[in-house]
Amino acid sequence: MQENPFVILMITLGVIGNLSWTGWAMASIPPVDQENATGIGSCVPGSCPLFLTQGNRVQIRLQLYQLRTVEDEQGKVQNEWVELPATASVQPGDILRYAIAAENQTAEDIPNFILTQPIPDPVVYIPDSSRIDTEAEITVSIDNGETFVKNPTVEVTLENGQVETQPAPPETYTHLRWTLTNPLPPTAVVTGQFEVRVQ
Numbered sequence: 001m002q003e004n005p006f007v008i009l010m011i012t013l014g015v016i017g018n019l020s021w022t023g024w025a026m027a028s029i030p031p032v033d034q035e036n037a038t039g040i041g042s043c044v045p046g047s048c049p050l051f052l053t054q055g056n057r058v059q060i061r062l063q064l065y066q067l068r069t070v071e072d073e074q075g076k077v078q079n080e081w082v083e084l085p086a087t088a089s090v091q092p093g094d095i096l097r098y099a100i101a102a103e104n105q106t107a108e109d110i111p112n113f114i115l116t117q118p119i120p121d122p123v124v125y126i127p128d129s130s131r132i133d134t135e136a137e138i139t140v141s142i143d144n145g146e147t148f149v150k151n152p153t154v155e156v157t158l159e160n161g162q163v164e165t166q167p168a169p170p171e172t173y174t175h176l177r178w179t180l181t182n183p184l185p186p187t188a189v190v191t192g193q194f195e196v197r198v199q
Helices: none
Strands: 024-029 037-042 048-051 057-071 077-083 095-104 114-118 123-125 136-141 153-157 163-167 175-180 189-198
Touching: 095 114, 114 189, 175 189
Parallel strands: none
Antiparallel strands: 024 037, 024 114, 048 057, 057 077, 057 095, 095 189, 114 175, 123 189, 136 175, 153 163
């Protein structure tokens, strides 16, 4: 079987392809005397420190896993998630899991904390796979991060010429967002994840 030309260059959520796909994550918080601020961190394998203004510091860690079928010593076949190394090849149809963890490294609560993660073009989001280990609103974007909604829709022109509003297909999802319901406590770590299929 021929290898897919897309190669995972970094474990940090995001560089898939031998094209210029950059891996990054965003966290947004309201610092002192400002309505909001956004920090963007370019990541290196394993860890992505993200510094925000007004003395706030959040560290973001991004990891990538692949769903693999393995056979144990008794011959029983089961699926398991395997963390991928810094460089790995993937095949069309492979299932990957992106995990993003954010740690509040300050001594203060961080209110209105938001995590936003782009979905790289070479992969397609798997519906209902987004999770986070705290109370949060999960929304998606189909317009490159301009707007976020729970259930995006698109207008489709039917064969009879009528225009109908339908759920947006997963192929159109460009970003995921987790907006925490409660402040992020000091030293706390929150982890969000979602799954994709390699095209």
